[in-house]
Amino acid sequence: SSTAASQHGCGAFVVALQGTAPQPVPPALAAIEMNPGTGGVSQTAAIPGTTPLVVSPRIDATDDGCVAYPAGTFAGAIAVVRRGSCAFSIKVDNAAAAGAIAVVIANNAAGGIIPSVPATTVPAFGILQADGDALRNFVAANPSATAGIPYPAIILANRVDALGAFSSRGPAGNFDLLKPDVTAPGVSILAAVAGTTISGFENDVALYNGTSMASPHQAGSAGLIRQARPTWTAPEIKSALAMTADRTVLLEDGVTPANPHAAGSGRIRVDRAINAGLVLNETTANYTAANPATGGDPSALNQPNMIKRVCAPQCVFVRTFRNTQNTAQAYRTQVEGLPATVTPANVKVPANGTVAVRVTVRGTDLPANGQWNFGRLVLTPVVLQSQTAPPTLSLPIAVIVPPPVIQLPNLAALSLQSGQTGTASTTVANIGGTPLAYQFDNTGTGRASIVDALGQNASSGFRATRYADPAVAGSAAQFAADDFRLGGPTRILSLRTEGFVVSGSALATVSPSLTWSIYPDAAGLPAGNPLTSPGTAAWTYTAAATAPGVDTTGAAITLDLAAAGQNVNLPAGRYWLVVHTTSTFANRWAWYASNTLGDGGFVGITISTAGVGAWTANTSFPGLAMRVTGEVQCGAPWIGAVTPPTGTLAPGASRATGIAVSAVGLPAGTRDAFYCVSSNDVATPKRAAAIRLTVTP
Numbered sequence: 001s002s003t004a005a006s007q008h009g010c011g012a013f014v015v016a017l018q019g020t021a022p023q024p025v026p027p028a029l030a031a032i033e034m035n036p037g038t039g040g041v042s043q044t045a046a047i048p049g050t051t052p053l054v055v056s057p058r059i060d061a062t063d064d065g066c067v068a069y070p071a072g073t074f075a076g077a078i079a080v081v082r083r084g085s086c087a088f089s090i091k092v093d094n095a096a097a098a099g100a101i102a103v104v105i106a107n108n109a110a111g112g113i114i115p116s117v118p119a120t121t122v123p124a125f126g127i128l129q130a131d132g133d134a135l136r137n138f139v140a141a142n143p144s145a146t147a148g149i150p151y152p153a154i155i156l157a158n159r160v161d162a163l164g165a166f167s168s169r170g171p172a173g174n175f176d177l178l179k180p181d182v183t184a185p186g187v188s189i190l191a192a193v194a195g196t197t198i199s200g201f202e203n204d205v206a207l208y209n210g211t212s213m214a215s216p217h218q219a220g221s222a223g224l225i226r227q228a229r230p231t232w233t234a235p236e237i238k239s240a241l242a243m244t245a246d247r248t249v250l251l252e253d254g255v256t257p258a259n260p261h262a263a264g265s266g267r268i269r270v271d272r273a274i275n276a277g278l279v280l281n282e283t284t285a286n287y288t289a290a291n292p293a294t295g296g297d298p299s300a301l302n303q304p305n306m307i308k309r310v311c312a313p314q315c316v317f318v319r320t321f322r323n324t325q326n327t328a329q330a331y332r333t334q335v336e337g338l339p340a341t342v343t344p345a346n347v348k349v350p351a352n353g354t355v356a357v358r359v360t361v362r363g364t365d366l367p368a369n370g371q372w373n374f375g376r377l378v379l380t381p382v383v384l385q386s387q388t389a390p391p392t393l394s395l396p397i398a399v400i401v402p403p404p405v406i407q408l409p410n411l412a413a414l415s416l417q418s419g420q421t422g423t424a425s426t427t428v429a430n431i432g433g434t435p436l437a438y439q440f441d442n443t444g445t446g447r448a449s450i451v452d453a454l455g456q457n458a459s460s461g462f463r464a465t466r467y468a469d470p471a472v473a474g475s476a477a478q479f480a481a482d483d484f485r486l487g488g489p490t491r492i493l494s495l496r497t498e499g500f501v502v503s504g505s506a507l508a509t510v511s512p513s514l515t516w517s518i519y520p521d522a523a524g525l526p527a528g529n530p531l532t533s534p535g536t537a538a539w540t541y542t543a544a545a546t547a548p549g550v551d552t553t554g555a556a557i558t559l560d561l562a563a564a565g566q567n568v569n570l571p572a573g574r575y576w577l578v579v580h581t582t583s584t585f586a587n588r589w590a591w592y593a594s595n596t597l598g599d600g601g602f603v604g605i606t607i608s609t610a611g612v613g614a615w616t617a618n619t620s621f622p623g624l625a626m627r628v629t630g631e632v633q634c635g636a637p638w639i640g641a642v643t644p645p646t647g648t649l650a651p652g653a654s655r656a657t658g659i660a661v662s663a664v665g666l667p668a669g670t671r672d673a674f675y676c677v678s679s680n681d682v683a684t685p686k687r688a689a690a691i692r693l694t695v696t697p
Helices: 088-097 129-141 211-228 234-243 284-289
Strands: 003-006 010-021 032-036 047-055 078-082 102-106 124-127 146-149 154-157 182-185 189-192 205-208 278-280 306-308 314-323 329-336 340-343 346-349 354-362 372-382 393-400 411-417 421-430 436-440 445-452 461-463 465-467 477-486 490-497 499-501 514-522 539-543 557-560 568-570 573-583 589-594 602-607 616-618 626-633 639-643 646-649 654-662 669-679 686-696
Touching: 003 211, 010 047, 010 124, 010 129, 047 129, 078 088, 078 129, 088 102, 102 129, 124 129, 182 211, 211 234, 234 278, 234 393, 306 314, 306 354, 314 346, 314 393, 329 340, 329 354, 346 354, 354 372, 354 393, 411 421, 411 654, 421 436, 421 646, 421 686, 445 477, 445 490, 445 669, 461 477, 461 602, 477 626, 490 573, 573 589, 573 626, 626 669, 639 669, 646 654, 654 686
Parallel strands: 003 182, 047 078, 078 102, 102 124, 306 393, 411 686, 445 686, 465 573
Antiparallel strands: 010 032, 010 146, 010 154, 032 124, 047 146, 189 205, 278 314, 314 354, 329 346, 329 372, 340 354, 372 393, 421 654, 436 646, 436 669, 445 626, 461 589, 465 477, 477 573, 477 602, 490 557, 490 568, 490 626, 499 589, 514 539, 514 573, 602 616, 639 654, 669 686
């Protein structure tokens, strides 16, 4: 069982200087956070708020506090002095000799300070420069100012049940599982930090953050329940904690409600869990059988949640509950937040007996967009007024209705003699999760995959970096390029290249900029390169890795040209794509090879520190891993009717289709065009695919 980490209302311990008079004290001076000094005298008691607050007369001098103050300068007061010129301990000793009972040292530059004050005799603290200036100005205007330093330290409040920003989120990969399972306190947790060696600091504690702090809360809660309910199984204890959890968890902004992928079932409540009237059990054999690696279905497990990535046309969950009480108990069942039915809607569970509840979520009533939809099954106990009701139970539900996804072959080809007619064969397939309704439409424009060769080789890569340290790299840059062909005028929509940073660092942190270039073909090679001849490119664009339209997740480099504000229209022809990073040699980016792309290889270039280099062919792989999508013109004069022109395909289904082609009046030669299919594929409403006609004499 996994645990999300949340806040619990109490944050960091803060030592603060509290301005108290004259009123009204500016809000910024009501509580100034301070860092206690080290090596000197620790504060052991509160300094009352009636204590005079006295600022050094020479606080703006560079050597403030480095020589003795006049006797009584800080008599019975909290002294405020400035850092600079001499050791902190000298300043503290001089202030104490002038009567100070505590010394606050303001920094003389940006940032915080922790004063080292060995052998001093009064508590010392460090504050920010801005806070010191504010105190100086306040006391100058109010010579009778007072302040106090509370003891023990102030505990800062935080938003109860707000998640830590570090808390891991779901979904759980491609599995029909809920992760995290529940939420528990994991932010600002008081933890022992003393080691196993006797050091005199055996009582040392500190505030720690982490899911490693939250999970012990869940484990300890489970231990308490096991002690009180020794006959409950581990799955039953887990279900009790989940079904009785508080659904009050927020995202780290402290405002937005967290969904189950962030909070699981909610924040655990041991007091409720121990009194759960129903629990869920599961067997080791069923867990083993549910392993997806062996064809199992995790969503069928008797878990305190219901998760399904493919809910089309509907998804059905069955959960078997055991009554933990020695008396029968009635429950009212209902699903909130999703179109669903529950049977039975009202159930009476015998004493120590079981009951199966069936939940049917209607995917047909949800948008088929591939997004998560959330709801919950609620079991509300029905009791007489004189009875004590067991806790209401809640099980999160999360389902996806996947969209239809149209798939067309990369190329439909036909060879005809001039003057003949024929039929080019193609196939329409639905690789999505809901029915695909389609219609051939060879008018207007469509979206085409000009090149699609991703995810085929994750072992071999080729350098594509302009070096920030050419002396170390031994060259100014190394680039790779692969070609693609356009059969007609095309507006480039997106580019994606797959690769890796050889150091393993995140691409966005090691390359301040990324550059995309498309070069015309020049006798089978790119017409230029980004370093010595960038002007020969048909188009080039440089942007930060975090710029709009740019995605570097997983060290792949993706550019959405419209989001990036780029409008690239290219005529028919052969082109070369060059993508490169700018980084050190140690953090160079390598472009993965592809096993199926190109005209029998790709090209690479190493440019020396003198600016010399030439593209050379590389035939070790068919090409590089890239995808180019574009908007193309649909149809051509030689493309005719389609049979059948429309249809509906179930998920996983396909249909063979014929496209009439005419070579009447056409001279010998090869002609490329695109045929287009409109459909309810939300990602690509109009898909284009290449068709090639070869006319022979």
